[in-house]
Structures are given as structure tokens and as C-alpha cells.
Amino acid sequence: MENRRRRSSGAWQAVRTLRKYRVFYLLMLPGILYYIVFKYVPMYGIIIAFQDFSVGRGIFGSKFVGIKHFIEFFHYTPDSWKLIRNTVMLNVYDLLFHFPAPIALALLFHEIRNKAFKRFVQSVSYMPHFLSTVVIAGIIVMFLSPTTGIVNFILVKLFGMEPVMFLGMPEWFRTIYIGSEIWQKVGWGTILYLAAIAGVDPTLYEAAKMDGANRFQQMRHVTFVGMIPVMIILFVLNLGQFMEVGFQKILLLYNPMNYETSDVINTFVYRRGILDADFSFATAVGLFQSVIGFVLVVIANRLARKYSETSLW
Amino acid sequence: MKIKESWGSRLFDACNAVLMVMLAAAMLYPMVFVLSASISDNAKVVSGQVLLWPKSLSLAAYERLVFNPDLWISYWNTIRYTTVHTALTLMATAAMAYPLAKNGCRDEGTCC
Numbered sequence: 001m002e003n004r005r006r007r008s009s010g011a012w013q014a015v016r017t018l019r020k021y022r023v024f025y026l027l028m029l030p031g032i033l034y035y036i037v038f039k040y041v042p043m044y045g046i047i048i049a050f051q052d053f054s055v056g057r058g059i060f061g062s063k064f065v066g067i068k069h070f071i072e073f074f075h076y077t078p079d080s081w082k083l084i085r086n087t088v089m090l091n092v093y094d095l096l097f098h099f100p101a102p103i104a105l106a107l108l109f110h111e112i113r114n115k116a117f118k119r120f121v122q123s124v125s126y127m128p129h130f131l132s133t134v135v136i137a138g139i140i141v142m143f144l145s146p147t148t149g150i151v152n153f154i155l156v157k158l159f160g161m162e163p164v165m166f167l168g169m170p171e172w173f174r175t176i177y178i179g180s181e182i183w184q185k186v187g188w189g190t191i192l193y194l195a196a197i198a199g200v201d202p203t204l205y206e207a208a209k210m211d212g213a214n215r216f217q218q219m220r221h222v223t224f225v226g227m228i229p230v231m232i233i234l235f236v237l238n239l240g241q242f243m244e245v246g247f248q249k250i251l252l253l254y255n256p257m258n259y260e261t262s263d264v265i266n267t268f269v270y271r272r273g274i275l276d277a278d279f280s281f282a283t284a285v286g287l288f289q290s291v292i293g294f295v296l297v298v299i300a301n302r303l304a305r306k307y308s309e310t311s312l313w
Numbered sequence: 314m315k316i317k318e319s320w321g322s323r324l325f326d327a328c329n330a331v332l333m334v335m336l337a338a339a340m341l342y343p344m345v346f347v348l349s350a351s352i353s354d355n356a357k358v359v360s361g362q363v364l365l366w367p368k369s370l371s372l373a374a375y376e377r378l379v380f381n382p383d384l385w386i387s388y389w390n391t392i393r394y395t396t397v398h399t400a401l402t403l404m405a406t407a408a409m410a411y412p413l414a415k416n417g418c419r420d421e422g423t424c425c
Contacts, residue, residue: 024412031409105336108329117333124337127344139343142350150346153361187340215322 049284055277062280069284079268087264090245093178099238101182102189103227107219109190110197125187137252140180141167167253170260177249177262192234193227200226229310236304236312240297243289265289351375 018025049069051062074080105125112118128136143149144166152163166172204222213221247266254262265285273282297312305311345365350358354369362368378384 021412024415027408028412030405034405108332111325111329112333113326117330121333121337124340128340131344139347142347143343148359148361150361150364153364183339214319215325 046283046287048280049287051280053280053283055279065280069281070288072281073285073288082260083263083265083268086261087243087245087266089261090174090177090250090264091242093174094181094245095235095238097178098181098185099235101186102193103231105186106190106193106197106227107223109194110223111215111219122187122190125190127187128184129188131184133246133248134252136180136184137249140176140253144176167255168257170258170262173253173258173261176253177246180249181246192230196227196230197223228308232304232308232310233312236297236300239300240293242296243292 045059047059048062050064050066051059052065052068053059053062109118109122112121131139143151146152146163146165151166155161156163164172166176200222204226205218208218208222243265245264245266247264247270250262250264250267251270254267266289269282269285272278273285301312342365346363349365349367350363351374352370352372353363353367354371355373357363357368
């Protein structure tokens with residue numbers, strides 16, 4: 001009995017749990033190792049954001065310069081404010097249009113009566129998800145070409161207008177970007193929401209019908225409400241990506257003619273940081289983006305926890 | 314007792330069906346167009362005559378592609394990356410998910 005009392009302290013309990021469930025911890029080891037080695041250990045590299053890093057001298061040989069790179073980024077005005085504006089605007093449009101699209105589509109899918117038709121439309125809508133960004137950008141460039149593109153062909157032949165050079169006009173870029181994002185991702189995005197809809201208790205529908213709800217009221221008060229937890233989680237996750245707007249597609253679709261709206265923080269950093277090999281600058285800007293994304297996620301999660309039962313943590 | 318559907322509900326169904334057909338067309342059209350354009354004669358594509366169906370079938374584009382050795386090297390690399398990546402990811406995440414799923418339960422054997 002003396003033994004058991006001595007070994008009830010916290011540290012001993014932890015060791016005992018580890019030994020008792022050692023199989024489970026062993027199972028988790030590869031995943032945990034992956035996170036430690038690839039996500040946490042490289043964090044020491046953030047130091048190069050505060051140095052004048054040169055590959056030859058390494059981290060310990062490079063000079064420490066404090067926040068010089070951050071100041072340089074913000075004093076690149078007026079361009080840096082244009083970059084931030086473009087990044088934020090693309091994200092706002094993304095949240096405004098791209099985020100609700102799978103929700104609406106899932107609701108509409110749920111209302112299709114004919115099973116075969118429903119399955120056909122769903123399968124077709126999943127297809128664009130599997131095309132890679134490069135292929136989509138290629139399709140966009142081909143469709144929007146002022147001489148050989150299908151869009152301009154219709155405009156000229158059917159409506160008698162002049163061919164429009166869509167990819168050369170800054171005002172069209174956001175539409176093209178968000179439109180292609182929606183086209184590619186709306187089908188696949190409905191999967192999660194359809195799973196949430198399927199998880200709604202059927203007795204809720206019956207109760208609503210008893211209370212006299214018609215089809216649209218049922219949709220609004222039962223189906224939609226059942227999707228809210230998934231919406232909150234995905235929204236919070238989306239906010240974490242706020243500053244990292246889809247770099248690949250922008251890189252493929254932008255050109256000096258539409259830099260006005262298409263140049264975002266990441267593309268600028270790509271030109272300065274990778275092409276000019278200015279690693280410290282690129283890291284500094286990347287750090288700035290990550291911090292903002294992190295703050296947004298924490299705030300959003302706080303709000304989600306306060307006003308609903310669902311939150312990320 | 315057959316419940317009569319309101320006309321609003323039937324109108325919604327009709328609009329939904331039309332919308333779904335348009336959606337399916339919008340999703341399918343670019344891919345069908347790219348397929349048609351790839352088997353058509355190049356001049357017809359450039360002049361904008363290929364809208365949906367291929368015109369003047371010619372496999373010249375595919376010939377150039379197949380006889381280019383770079384393509385096969387890239388393909389082989391893609392297959393290697395994908396297979397190894399999928400296998401390792403599946404094993405690691407499944408192994409990690411099982412203990413995490415048991416996290417909320419008291420005893421080893423049972424799980425809620």
C-alpha cells in the first residue's frame with residue numbers, strides 16, 4: 001500500500017500511462033515525428049528574417065539586423081500597400097463568393113429528387129477538382145485569348161463586340177481568379193457539407209413538418225442549421241490562409257499588364273526573395289503573413305467558441 | 314393520403330433541375346472542348362471553328378507528344394511520387410488516427 005501512494009504523483013502517472021498504452025503511442029510515432037521534424041524543428045529558421053542572411057556564411061555567420069527587412073517591406077510604398085490591398089481584396093472576394101458557393105450547392109443537391117440525376121450532376125461537379133492548377137490556368141488562357149479564344153469568339157460573332165483582352169485588363173483579374181476557383185472547387189467542397197446534411201437527425205424534419213414547416217422553412221431551419229458546425233470550422237480554417245492567397249494560380253495568370261490587381265504579397269516575395277535570392281527578405285514577409293493569419297485564426301476561434309458550440313479548439 | 318405539393322415547391326424543383334443541367338454543362342464543357350481541340354486540325358482550332366465537336370480529325374498533336382522522351386520521364390516521376398506518397402501518407406495517418414479516435418474513451422477494449 002505504501003508503494004501505491006508513493007507512485008501516485010503526476011510524473012509517475014505519466015510514465016505508467018506511457019507504458020500501459022505503449023502500442024498506441026508507437027502507432028502515433030511516425031505522424032508525430034513528421035510534425036516535429038518538418039514543422040517544428042525548422043522554426044529556428046525564422047531567425048534569418050532578422051538577419052542579413054547569406055548562404056555562404058550560414059545562420060551563425062550572418063549579421064543580425066533586427067527589423068530592417070520589415071521596415072523595407074512597408075517603405076516600398078506605394079507598392080507595398082498596393083500588394084497588401086490586392087491580397088486582402090482577393091481574400092475578401094474569396095470569402096464572399098467562394099466560401100458560400102459549396103453551401104448553396106449542397107443545399108440544392110439535397111433537394112434533387114431523382115437519384116440518378118443527382119448522382120450524375122454530383123459526379124460531374126467533382127471532375128474539375130482533379131485538374132491541376134497548371135492545367136486550369138492553361139484552359140483559362142486558351143479560353144480568354146483575344147484571337148483564338150472561345151469567349152471572344154462568342155462576343156464577336158454573336159454580340160458583334162470588339163474582342164476583349166481579359167487577361168490584360170486589371171479590372172477583370174479578380175473575376176477571373178474567383179470564377180475559376182469556384183468552378184474548380186465548388187463540387188468537391190459540397191462533399192463535406194453533404195456529409196453534415198446527412199448527419200442531421202431525421203426526427204427533426206418530422207418535428208418541423210408537424211409544426212407546419214413547408215419545404216423551404218425546413219431547409220432553412222433544419223438543414224441549414226445542421227451545416228453550421230461544419231461552416232464554422234471551415235471558416236476558421238480559411239481565415240488562417242488569409243494572407244496566403246492562391247499563389248500558384250496567380251503566378252500562372254498574372255503578367256505586367258494586370259499587376260495593378262494581380263500582384264499579391266506572395267508573388268512579390270517570389271520575385272524578390274527567390275529570383276533575386278534575397279532569402280532574409282522573403283522570410284521576413286512570410287513571417288509577417290503567418291503572424292497575421294495566426295492572429296486571425298485565434299480571434300475567429302475565440303468568437304466561435306463564445307457564440308456557438310463549435311470551434312477548432 | 315397523398316400530400317399535394319405547393320406550386321412553389323414544384324417551381325423550385327424545375328428551376329433547380331435547370332440550374333443543375335447548366336452546372337453540369339459548365340463543368341463538362343471546358344474538358345470536352347479541350348479534348349475536341351486536341352484531336353482537331355490545328356488551323357481550325359486557332360481560327361475558332363472548333364466549338365464543341367472536333368473538326369478535321371488529326372492526331373498530329375498526340376504524335377508529337379508521344380514521341381517526346383521528356384514526357385515519359387515526367388510521367389514515370391509522377392507515378393513514383395504519387396504511389397510512394399499515397400502509400401506512406403495512408404499508413405502514417407491511419408496509424409495516427411486510431412489512437413486519437415480512442416482518446417475520449419476510458420478502457421482500451423471498448424470505445425464509444
